Amino acid sequence: xxxxxxxxxxxAEYWNIESGHEEAIMTFFDNRPVADVVLESEITEKDFVTSxxxxxxxxxxxxxxxxxxxxxxxxxxxxxxxxxxxxxxxNGGKMESSIFDDMIHLRFTDRGPxxxxxxxxxxxxxxxxxxxxREMGFGAGLGLPNIKKNSDALHIVSDYGKPTMVExxxxx
Amino acid sequence: xxxTDKKYYHAxxxxxxxxxxxxxxxxxxxxxxxxxxxRKATIDQNRCIDCGNCVNICQFHAIIPRSDSLELIKNFNYxxxxxxxSYAGQFSEDVPYAVSKQSLLxxxxxxxxxxxxxTGFVIDMVRDYIRTNKHIRPIFSSNCPAVVRMIQVKFPSLxxxxxxxxxxxxxLTRLIREKFKTxxxxxxxxxxxxxxxxxxxxxxxxxxxxxxxxxxxxDGAFSMGMIYGKVKDHIKKLQNNxxxxxxxxxxxxxxxxxxxxxxxxDTDIRALSVNGIENVMEVLSKVEDHYLDQYDYIVLRxxxxxxxxxxxxxxxxxxxxxxxxxLIKEASDPEINIDELVDLYKDGEFAVSPLxxxxxxxxxxxxxxxxxxxxxxxxxLTMLPGLNCSACGSPTCYALAEDIVQGKASIDDCVVLLKxxxxxx
Numbered sequence: 001x002x003x004x005x006x007x008x009x010x011x012a013e014y015w016n017i018e019s020g021h022e023e024a025i026m027t028f029f030d031n032r033p034v035a036d037v038v039l040e041s042e043i044t045e046k047d048f049v050t051s052x053x054x055x056x057x058x059x060x061x062x063x064x065x066x067x068x069x070x071x072x073x074x075x076x077x078x079x080x081x082x083x084x085x086x087x088x089x090x091n092g093g094k095m096e097s098s099i100f101d102d103m104i105h106l107r108f109t110d111r112g113p114x115x116x117x118x119x120x121x122x123x124x125x126x127x128x129x130x131x132x133x134r135e136m137g138f139g140a141g142l143g144l145p146n147i148k149k150n151s152d153a154l155h156i157v158s159d160y161g162k163p164t165m166v167e168x169x170x171x172x
Numbered sequence: 173x174x175x176t177d178k179k180y181y182h183a184x185x186x187x188x189x190x191x192x193x194x195x196x197x198x199x200x201x202x203x204x205x206x207x208x209x210x211r212k213a214t215i216d217q218n219r220c221i222d223c224g225n226c227v228n229i230c231q232f233h234a235i236i237p238r239s240d241s242l243e244l245i246k247n248f249n250y251x252x253x254x255x256x257x258s259y260a261g262q263f264s265e266d267v268p269y270a271v272s273k274q275s276l277l278x279x280x281x282x283x284x285x286x287x288x289x290x291t292g293f294v295i296d297m298v299r300d301y302i303r304t305n306k307h308i309r310p311i312f313s314s315n316c317p318a319v320v321r322m323i324q325v326k327f328p329s330l331x332x333x334x335x336x337x338x339x340x341x342x343x344l345t346r347l348i349r350e351k352f353k354t355x356x357x358x359x360x361x362x363x364x365x366x367x368x369x370x371x372x373x374x375x376x377x378x379x380x381x382x383x384x385x386x387x388x389x390x391d392g393a394f395s396m397g398m399i400y401g402k403v404k405d406h407i408k409k410l411q412n413n414x415x416x417x418x419x420x421x422x423x424x425x426x427x428x429x430x431x432x433x434x435x436x437x438d439t440d441i442r443a444l445s446v447n448g449i450e451n452v453m454e455v456l457s458k459v460e461d462h463y464l465d466q467y468d469y470i471v472l473r474x475x476x477x478x479x480x481x482x483x484x485x486x487x488x489x490x491x492x493x494x495x496x497x498x499l500i501k502e503a504s505d506p507e508i509n510i511d512e513l514v515d516l517y518k519d520g521e522f523a524v525s526p527l528x529x530x531x532x533x534x535x536x537x538x539x540x541x542x543x544x545x546x547x548x549x550x551x552x553l554t555m556l557p558g559l560n561c562s563a564c565g566s567p568t569c570y571a572l573a574e575d576i577v578q579g580k581a582s583i584d585d586c587v588v589l590l591k592x593x594x595x596x597x
Contacts, residue, residue: 036547056457065542066534069329069460076461099546101539172539 014118014156016148025153025169028105035098035105037061042094043086043108048136051087054095055079058106061099071172074150075104078168081143082108088133088143090164103152106168116160122148180217183238183376183393184227188212190234195562197226197235202449203325203532207575208565219532221321222374223449223474224483237373237484240392242402245280248365248391250356252348253281254341257288257427258371258479260499261492262400267407269499270419275406276369276399283348290344291423293510295435297343297517301335302441302468308333310444310459310467313432315339317378318474319452320527324383327456328529336384338522340426341368341375345389346521347513365391369399371427371482372475384524395484421503424496429478431497433471442466447473447481535574549573557588 017025039061041054059076067075079097086093086108093110115121121128122144129139148154151168158164193211205219206226213234215226226235245251253276263272276284302311314320314335323330338346345366352364368379370393379393425431433445444467446455452472458464475481480496481489516522536542552573559569564585566572575581584590 036543037550059457059461061546063533064535064546065539066537067539072329073461080461099543101543 011157011159011162012115012118014122014154016151016154018152021152021169021171024171028103028169029155033100035100037099039097039099040094043083043090043092043110045087045090045092046132047087048084048138051083052080054097055083058097058099058104061097062104065099067172071170075106075170078147078150078170079106081146082106082166082168084138085143085166086110088129088138093163103169103171106170108164108166110164112161112163114160114162114164115156115158118156118158180220181377181381182215182217182220183222183373183380184215184220184224185236185238186213186215187234187236190232192232192234193565194232195565196229196231198562198565198567200225200229201567202322202453204567204571206567207580208562209581218530219325221318221325222372222377223318223322224373225449227373227483237376237395237397239370239373239376239395239398239484240367242279242394242398244392245365245367249363250283250352250359250365251281252283252285252364252366253279253369253394254285254287254344254348254366254390255369256341256371256375256396256479256482257286257291257424257496258482258485258492259369259396260288260421260424261427261480261496262396262486263407263495265495265498267411268414269421270417271407271410271414272403273419274415274417275403275410278406278410279399279402281367285344285348286420286423287341287344287426288420288423289508290340290347290513291420291426291435292508293513293517294340294343294426296510296514297337297522298335298436298469299438299441301337302436309465310470311335313469313471313473314524315426315432315471316374316473316475316479317383318372318374318449319472320383321374321377321530322449322452322474323456324527324530325532326453327460328531330456330459331527331529333459334527336524336526337517338385338389338524339378342382342385342389343513343516343522346387346516349388350512350516350521367391368393369396370394371396371479371485373483374474375482384527386523386525387521396482397484397486400486418506420505420508421499422505424500424503427479427496428493429471429473431500432478433469436469436471441468443469443471445471447478448476449474535578545577548577552576552583555583555589556586557592559588561588563587 058079090110091112096107098105124145127139133139152171153169155167191212193208195208197213198206203219205216206213227237260269273284312334368390376393379390429447430445433443437443477489477493480492535545556569564572566575
C-alpha cells in the first residue's frame with residue numbers, strides 16, 4: 001500500500017498526543033507495524049445512511065476481543081465522528097482500522113478538498129458544513145474536538161485543495 | 173463469562189421430526205443463536221434471549237412455544253390468573269372486555285386480576301426511580317424479558333441502566349400474595365397459585381427463570397393462544413348473560429410501548445419509545461456510545477408496537493393496538509387505592525438484585541488468543557463466497573468462519589464452495 005499521498009512537506013500538519021503516551025506513539029509511528037486484524041471500508045460523499053457502518057464494525061470487532069465498555073465508547077465516538085466528517089466534508093474516502101492487542105490505529109484518507117485551517121477546525125463550534133449537511137442534523141462543529149477528546153493521539157495532515165489524512169490512536 | 177454448563181430454561185422447543193433444515197430461523201435470530209447441523213435446527217441455550225422471532229418464522233411447526241398446561245392449576249387450592257394487558261386486544265369488538273375477563277373464571281380460576289390494575293402505580297414508581305437515580309441515564313424499562321436478556325447477552329455494560337424494579341405483572345403478584353395472607357387466613361400460603369396469561373415466550377421464560385427476583389413470584393404461565401381457544405366457548409355463553417365485574421381499561425396502556433413512554437414523560441422527564449428487536453439493538457448501541465444521553469427513560473420492547481406484537485397473540489399487533497386504544501378511550505375505571513402498593517415499594521418489596529451479564533461476545537478470554545482467532549476468521553472469510561445464503565446452517569459467511577475457528581463447523585459445510593470444487597474436478 002502506498003503510504004498516504006497526503007504526507008508531503010508542503011502540507012499543514014497537526015498533532016495532539018495525550019501526555020504520558022508520547023514515547024509509545026512515536027515508536028508506533030516510526031515503525032508503523034502491520035496489525036493482524038485490519039478492517040477497511042469505503043466512505044461515500046454525503047451518504048449519511050451508510051456512513052457509520054465502518055465504525056459500527058470496529059466497535060463490534062473490539063467487543064469480540066473483550067475490550068472494556070469505556071474504551072469501546074471512546075473508539076466508537078472517535079471513529080464515528082471521523083467517518084461522518086469524511087462523508088460530510090470531503091469528496092469521499094476510506095477508513096482503515098488496524099487492531100493490535102494493546103491499541104487501535106484508525107486512519108481516514110479522502111480525495112479532498114482539504115482543510116484550509118486545521119487549528120480553526122479544532123475549535124469547538126466552528127464548522128464549514130453546508131446546508132445539506134446541517135439539514136441532516138450534522139455540522140455542529142464538534143467533530144474534530146470530539147475526536148481529540150476521545151483519543152490518545154490525533155494526527156491530521158491537510159491543506160486547502162489537497163486530500164486529508166486523519167489518524168487516531170487509542171490504547172486499551 | 174461464558175457458562176456453557178449452566179442449564180438455561182427456554183420457552184422455545186424444537187420438534188426435530190418436523191424440522192426440514194430450511195434455515196429460516198437461523199436468519200432471523202438477533203443473537204445468532206441457531207445453527208442447522210445435520211439438517212436439523214439447534215439452539216445455543218446461552219445465546220437465546222427468547223424473543224420468539226424463530227417461532228414466528230417457522231413454516232413447519234418445528235419451533236414451537238412452550239408454556240404450561242392448564243392442568244397445573246389443579247395443584248393449588250386458590251388459583252389466580254393475571255392477564256397481560258394485550259389480552260384485551262385479542263377479541264372482536266362485539267365481545268365486551270368484562271366478558272373476556274369473566275370467562276377466565278369459567279376455566280377454574282378463583283380470581284382474575286389485570287396487569288392494567290397496577291399501571292397507574294407503576295408510572296408513579298418509574299418516575300420516582302428516574303428522579304432518585306439521576307446518576308444513571310438513560311434508564312431502560314425492565315418490562316420486556318427479551319430486552320433484559322438481550323442486554324445481558326450483547327450489551328452487558330448497560331445492565332446498570334435497567335430499571336431495577338419488578339415488571340407490572342410481578343408487582344401485582346407480590347400484592348396478591350401479601351393480601352392473600354390477611355384476606356384468606358384460612359388458607360396456607362402454599363395453597364395460593366398465581367399464573368400469568370402471557371403474550372410471548374419471553375414472559376414464559378421469565379416465570380420459570382426470573383432474572384434478579386428476590387422472592388417467589390408466579391407458579392406458571394399460560395400462552396394467550398392456548399387460552400384463547402378455551403375461553404371462546406365461554407364467551408359465547410356469557411355474552412347473553414353478562415355479570416357486573418370491575419375492569420381496569422385505563423391501564424391497558426401497558427400493552428403499547430409508545431403510550432407507556434408518553435405516560436412516563438413529564439416536564440423533567442424525557443422518554444423515548446422503541447419497539448422491534450432490530451430497533452432495540454440499534455438504540456442500545458447508540459446508548460453505549462452516549463449518543464442518547466438526552467433521554468431520561470427509554471421504553472424498549474422486543475415486539476412490534478410492544479406486547480400486542482407478542483408471538484403467542486392471536487390478533488395482528490396493529491389491530492390489537494387500535495382495539496386497546498378504543499377501550500382506553502371509553503374507560504370508566506373504578507377508583508384504585510394504591511396505598512398498599514406504595515407501602516410495598518417503600519419496603520423494597522419490588523426491588524430486583526443486580527442483573528448479571530451472560531456475555532457471548534468474547535472470542536477468547538485472552539486478547540492475544542482472541543486476535544489470533546479473529547485473524548483466522550478473516551482468513552476463512554476470504555475463502556468463503558460471501559453470499560450469506562445460510563445453506564451451511566450458519567447465518568452468514570462470517571458466522572461460519574467463526575464456527576470453523578471455534579471448532580463447531582468445517583469449511584466443507586459450505587455448499588457453494590463444494591459445488592464450485594466439484595465443477596473444477
